[in-house]
Amino acid sequence: xxxxxxxxxxxxxxxxxxxxxxxxxxxxxxxxxxxxxxxxxxxxxxxxxxxxxxxxxxxxxxxxxxxxxxxxxxxxxxxxxxxxxxxxxxxxxxxxxxxxxxxxxxxxxxxxxxxxxxxxxxxxxxxxxxxxxxxxxxxxxxxxxxxxxxxxxxxxxxxxxxxxxxxxxxxxxxxxxxxxxxxxxxxxxxxxxxxxxxxxxxxxxxxxxxxxxxxxxxxxxxxxxxxxxxxxxxxxxxxxxxxxxxxxxxxxxxxxxxxxxxxxxxxxxxxxxxxxxxxxxxxxxxxxxxxxxxxxxxxxxxxxxxxxxxxxxxxxxxxxxxxxxxxxxxxxxxxxxxxxxxxxx
Amino acid sequence: xxxxxxxxxxxxxxxxxxxxxxxxxxxxxxxxxxxxxxxxxxxxxxxxxxxxxxxxxxxxxxxxxxxxxxxxxxxxxxxxxxxxxxxxxxxxxxxxxxxxxxxxxxxxxxxxxxxxxxxxxxxxxxxxxxxxxxxxxxxxxxxxxxxxxxxxxxxxxxxxxxxxxxxxxxxxxxxxxxxxxxxxxxxxxxxxxxxxxxxxxxxxxxxxxxxxxxxxxxxxxxxxxxxxxxxxxxxxxxxxxxxxxxxxxxxxxxxxxxxxxxxxxxxxxxxxxxxxxxxxxxxxxxxxxxxxxxxxxxxxxxxxxxxxxxxxxxxxxxxxxxxxxxxxxxxxxxxxxxxxxxxxx
DNA sequence: ATGAAAGCGCTAACAT
DNA sequence: ATGTTAGCGCTTTCAT
Numbered sequence: 226x227x228x229x230x231x232x233x234x235x236x237x238x239x240x241x242x243x244x245x246x247x248x249x250x251x252x253x254x255x256x257x258x259x260x261x262x263x264x265x266x267x268x269x270x271x272x273x274x275x276x277x278x279x280x281x282x283x284x285x286x287x288x289x290x291x292x293x294x295x296x297x298x299x300x301x302x303x304x305x306x307x308x309x310x311x312x313x314x315x316x317x318x319x320x321x322x323x324x325x326x327x328x329x330x331x332x333x334x335x336x337x338x339x340x341x342x343x344x345x346x347x348x349x350x351x352x353x354x355x356x357x358x359x360x361x362x363x364x365x366x367x368x369x370x371x372x373x374x375x376x377x378x379x380x381x382x383x384x385x386x387x388x389x390x391x392x393x394x395x396x397x398x399x400x401x402x403x404x405x406x407x408x409x410x411x412x413x414x415x416x417x418x419x420x421x422x423x424x425x426x427x428x429x430x431x432x433x434x435x436x437x438x439x440x441x442x443x444x445x446x447x448x449x450x451x452x453x454x455x456x457x458x459x460x461x462x463x464x465x466x467x468x469x470x471x472x473x474x475x476x477x478x479x480x481x482x483x484x485x486x487x488x489x490x491x492x493x494x495x496x497x498x499x500x501x502x503x504x505x506x507x508x509x510x511x512x513x514x515x516x517x518x519x520x521x522x523x524x525x526x527x528x529x530x531x532x533x534x535x536x537x538x539x540x541x542x543x544x545x546x547x548x549x550x551x552x553x554x555x556x557x558x559x560x561x562x563x564x565x566x567x568x569x570x
Numbered sequence: 571x572x573x574x575x576x577x578x579x580x581x582x583x584x585x586x587x588x589x590x591x592x593x594x595x596x597x598x599x600x601x602x603x604x605x606x607x608x609x610x611x612x613x614x615x616x617x618x619x620x621x622x623x624x625x626x627x628x629x630x631x632x633x634x635x636x637x638x639x640x641x642x643x644x645x646x647x648x649x650x651x652x653x654x655x656x657x658x659x660x661x662x663x664x665x666x667x668x669x670x671x672x673x674x675x676x677x678x679x680x681x682x683x684x685x686x687x688x689x690x691x692x693x694x695x696x697x698x699x700x701x702x703x704x705x706x707x708x709x710x711x712x713x714x715x716x717x718x719x720x721x722x723x724x725x726x727x728x729x730x731x732x733x734x735x736x737x738x739x740x741x742x743x744x745x746x747x748x749x750x751x752x753x754x755x756x757x758x759x760x761x762x763x764x765x766x767x768x769x770x771x772x773x774x775x776x777x778x779x780x781x782x783x784x785x786x787x788x789x790x791x792x793x794x795x796x797x798x799x800x801x802x803x804x805x806x807x808x809x810x811x812x813x814x815x816x817x818x819x820x821x822x823x824x825x826x827x828x829x830x831x832x833x834x835x836x837x838x839x840x841x842x843x844x845x846x847x848x849x850x851x852x853x854x855x856x857x858x859x860x861x862x863x864x865x866x867x868x869x870x871x872x873x874x875x876x877x878x879x880x881x882x883x884x885x886x887x888x889x890x891x892x893x894x895x896x897x898x899x900x901x902x903x904x905x906x907x908x909x910x911x912x913x914x915x
Numbered sequence: 916a917t918g919a920a921a922g923c924g925c926t927a928a929c930a931t
Numbered sequence: 932a933t934g935t936t937a938g939c940g941c942t943t944t945c946a947t
Contacts, residue, residue: 332663584924594933598932610932
């Protein structure tokens with residue numbers, strides 16, 4: 226059992242208090258605490274002791290104010306419930322730490338209004354750069370933000386906006402990989418469960434339609450979304466055939482989370498995966514390995530790392546031209562995809 | 571295509587600049603911007619216009635410094651990869667917003683060292699309160715932190731530490747519910763895949779052992795962890811029988827993520843769930859509904875909400891006695907649990 | 916090696 | 932209703 230602390234939380238000691246106790250000036254304390262070499266060993270020892278005894282804790286708001294630097298970057302995540310974003314964030318954290326920056330993490334939870342508010346908060350906190358891990362803002366919004374602070378966007382390619390860099394996979398190519406995989410397995414009736422009305426979903430949908438056309442196949446897009454439940458509903462709809470419209474033999478889903486939902490729907494419909502119907506997701510989140518679901522994978526942590534690296538570069542050199550980094554997308558074949566059922570009914 | 575901004579990022583305008591442009595004093599601008607009633611309509615209009623034209627953005631570090639308040643709380647999350655924590659966080663966010671606080675979100679990603687550093691950062695940023703959504707700190711660490719700032723702990727009951735409140739489910743009861751569920755289905759050989767060496771895992775393990783004893787059954791604990799891969803390994807070990815040690819007919823797993831891994835292991839071993847073996851998770855995260863896995867559920871968002879509410883209360887009344895809130899735990903029966911295979915071999 | 920003084924951008928107490 | 936003034940806690944010249 227730890228000692229029960231009962232004194233009231235007193236006003237925190239300041240540099241002034243430490244200085245008084247160590248019998249030196251404020252300036253010297255400041256230097257000593259930041260390991261300046263021009264402090265004598267004796268003073269340093271006295272100062273460190275005094276700080277320790279008082280439980281001194283530097284005040285970042287004060288130091289940020291005078292330094293005109295916060296040493297922090299803001300990170301906006303679209304939706305913390307999607308593990309994909311946590312994986313991207315790992316890379317961001319790693320790179321930010323490496324560069325000596327701390328991160329201010331916020332989320333709009335997929336609500337555009339909240340998203341803007343949270344970003345405003347970051348700007349008021351004077352972050353030195355901003356990383357948007359997926360977002361719902363318009364190009365104008367982004368341009369306005371980037372006019373205030375260097376910005377890097379992950380999961381979407383940004384072009385022609387000053388001071389904005391971006392990192393993304395190739396969504397069209399990715400969908401092509403997915404379609405090719407299924408066609409190679411023998412599928413011809415492949416439906417796409419879309420991710421809803423946003424840019425990424427549109428790109429993936431377009432990629433799907435193109436790839437189907439390239440194989441001379443008829444596309445079929447079922448409106449869906451990026452969550453398990455939306456995937457569930459869309460998959461349910463896709464697989465419940467009407468008599469004049471036989472169900473597809475494969476579902477290419479807009480993202481991994483929705484693919485999990487799709488799998489659930491097949492189970493509830495009593496369909497075997499991949500025996501009756503194949504399912505392919507998109508993003509490559511870790512969890513899908515355990516779930517044995519085929520997916521079009523992106524190097525998530527690496528995307529975050531690259532975005533943070535680009536941002537740091539830009540903070541140092543504000544007017545470098547915008548760059549976009551395209552990362553490799555690859556198909557990871559697992560147990561949720563296989564040949565179509567042999568007797569087509 | 572948005573207008574391409576090319577001017578360099580100039581020094582941000584301050585209150586002083588706005589005041590000069592509007593032809594009034596700094597103080598009046600400050601008042602106007604914060605909707606004080608003692609500003610004339612004319613001045614207010616002029617000030618708002620000037621601020622707009624200059625693209626004025628208040629500086630929170632400055633305002634925090636002078637107000638001696640940050641209007642923010644710190645939130646530490648053990649592991650952003652576990653969707654359980656995102657659900658708890660929803661509740662925290664909701665309550666914090668309601669009380670007019672913003673949140674500073676950090677994660678140690680299950681690394682004790684990083685965890686301490688991140689919390690230190692929060693303290694230096696002068697958060698007015700701290701919420702720990704699972705943690706690996708000692709009671710002494712917590713006591714030291716709480717001596718600086720009001721603290722609320724989620725998922726673990728804290729007792730006897732001044733200025734620390736907590737919200738948790740009843741892990742022993744929860745495990746009892748899990749065991750009872752399986753026993754009622756007819757299971758007698760129920761193994762527990764533990765969550766590793768931490769307090770929560772220990773409590774859940776103890777609860778399991780007690781519940782088994784209450785039914786006169788032999789407990790069997792397999793060391794595991796809180797991740798999918800650890801669940802996978804532990805389940806694999808549990809279900810691969812040696813000849814003198816028949817495999818259990820049910821696995822009661824330390825948390826949901828590990829239960830997903832356990833399910834994967836059964837699939838890879840060619841075992842049917844629940845035909846050959848039943849699986850029950852713990853936490854009640856949303857995703858498990860789609861995956862149709864039985865789990866011992868806690869009201870996650872509500873736990874976060876209550877923790878934030880307690881924290882706000884304590885910020886207002888520092889010396890209120892510590893309180894612990896216990897939330898209801900319930901079994902959600904789904905498709906991963908059923909009767910044991912009839913011919914026991 | 917150390918200290919005095921100025922000031923970061925803002926708010927608040929006080930004056931008018 | 933508006934302006935003046937004095938800091939908040941810190942870093943950073945500039946002296947000594």
